Amino acid sequence: MGQGNGKKRPRVLTGMQPTAVVHLGNFLGAIRTWVALQEDCDCLFFLPDMHAITVPQDPNELRTNTLAGVAAYLACGIDPDRSAIFVQSQVWGHAELAWTLGCHTPIGQLERMTQFKDKAARPGAFIGAGLLYYPVLMAADILLYDADRVPVGDDQRQHLELTRDLAERFNAIHGPVLTMPEPYVAGNCSRVMSLQNPAVKMSKSDGNGLATVFLTDSDEQIRKKFRAAVTDSKKEIRHRGDGSGVANLLEIFSALAGLPVADVEKRHETSSYGAFKDELADLAIAVLAPIRKKFFELQKNPDHLLQVLERGREMAQPIASATVGRINRAVGFLELSKGGETKL
Numbered sequence: 001m002g003q004g005n006g007k008k009r010p011r012v013l014t015g016m017q018p019t020a021v022v023h024l025g026n027f028l029g030a031i032r033t034w035v036a037l038q039e040d041c042d043c044l045f046f047l048p049d050m051h052a053i054t055v056p057q058d059p060n061e062l063r064t065n066t067l068a069g070v071a072a073y074l075a076c077g078i079d080p081d082r083s084a085i086f087v088q089s090q091v092w093g094h095a096e097l098a099w100t101l102g103c104h105t106p107i108g109q110l111e112r113m114t115q116f117k118d119k120a121a122r123p124g125a126f127i128g129a130g131l132l133y134y135p136v137l138m139a140a141d142i143l144l145y146d147a148d149r150v151p152v153g154d155d156q157r158q159h160l161e162l163t164r165d166l167a168e169r170f171n172a173i174h175g176p177v178l179t180m181p182e183p184y185v186a187g188n189c190s191r192v193m194s195l196q197n198p199a200v201k202m203s204k205s206d207g208n209g210l211a212t213v214f215l216t217d218s219d220e221q222i223r224k225k226f227r228a229a230v231t232d233s234k235k236e237i238r239h240r241g242d243g244s245g246v247a248n249l250l251e252i253f254s255a256l257a258g259l260p261v262a263d264v265e266k267r268h269e270t271s272s273y274g275a276f277k278d279e280l281a282d283l284a285i286a287v288l289a290p291i292r293k294k295f296f297e298l299q300k301n302p303d304h305l306l307q308v309l310e311r312g313r314e315m316a317q318p319i320a321s322a323t324v325g326r327i328n329r330a331v332g333f334l335e336l337s338k339g340g341e342t343k344l
């Protein structure tokens with residue numbers, strides 16, 4: 001990272017909570033974009049396990065899912081030679097910076113975050129203070145690495161706005177210490193909807209077993225899910241911008257094939273829904289089968305995955321430590337080291 005022709009490349013930071021197997025929505029809406037960003041940017045891709053524990057987690061499952069997350073990143077094309085891949089809890093500084101930022105965050109602003117309100121409204125949910133603090137920790141993740149660009153989905157936009165507010169407030173008080181991050185929104189298909197209910201996002205925790213295509217699904221499972229996908233009550237394969245099942249399938253097709261939706265419509269002008277779905281399943285299998293194969297191979301060798309994380313940590317830690325040092329000096333924490341700029 002950071003080498004090259006002397007021109008500074010933008011720094012990208014993003015991550016996905018390691019709470020279950022990665023699915024088609026994660027791949028098309030996020031990871032595929034991350035893979036492409038490696039060409040022109042210095043990238044840090046991490047697994048926010050400290051965010052995961054803002055809701056109750058089984059410890060063994062969290063460990064397993066974190067390692068599986070690394071395998072998924074690699075299988076999808078994240079290159080550990082070019083990008084840092086690391087686990088949030090393994091780099092020191094995230095919680096440190098979150099504390100200091102939290103001291104600069106109006107509590108009302110956190111209480112008004114839509115994701116917090118949604119999670120806190122779930123009946124019977126345990127609402128830990130971590131849930132309220134979640135966006136502050138996310139701001140710390142971003143600001144810790146002086147990230148220029150942060151690829152996030154729509155549901156995380158508000159958190160990124162808060163991050164920008166915090167950076168601005170902190171810099172206004174303490175001088176220009178934090179880098180202002182910009183959201184990065186990928187081209188098309190940033191939202192893959194459930195195959196069973198196009199009104200909700202494809203999700204790893206959907207109760208309907210046919211709603212979500214996972215990276216670990218067999219060819220037969222993928223085909224079955226696309227065949228069972230809801231369409232609409234019309235007959236034509238047209239994107240009417242109505243949020244229907246057909247519109248969702250067209251967008252998935254377009255994203256997988258790398259073709260504009262209009263081209264896909266044209267190609268299927270006279271197709272039946274059944275024939276369209278079959279071709280879509282073929283396409284999904286062609287894209288996902290090699291990823292699945294790689295994922296299972298990687299999972300057989302956890303030592304290799306741990307080595308990748310060790311390397312990632314080695315890339316990330318110096319950046320994180322430098323930022324914490326800068327922040328600590330800015331807020332007035334006394335330093336013991338002689339090399340510091342402490343003035344008494």
Ligand code: TRP
Pocket residue numbers: 013014015016017048051137138141142150151152156
């Ligand atoms: N909150 C993000 C999500 O659930 C995950 C995340 C945590 C993140 N820290 C981040 C994403 C920093 C981008 C940058 O999707």
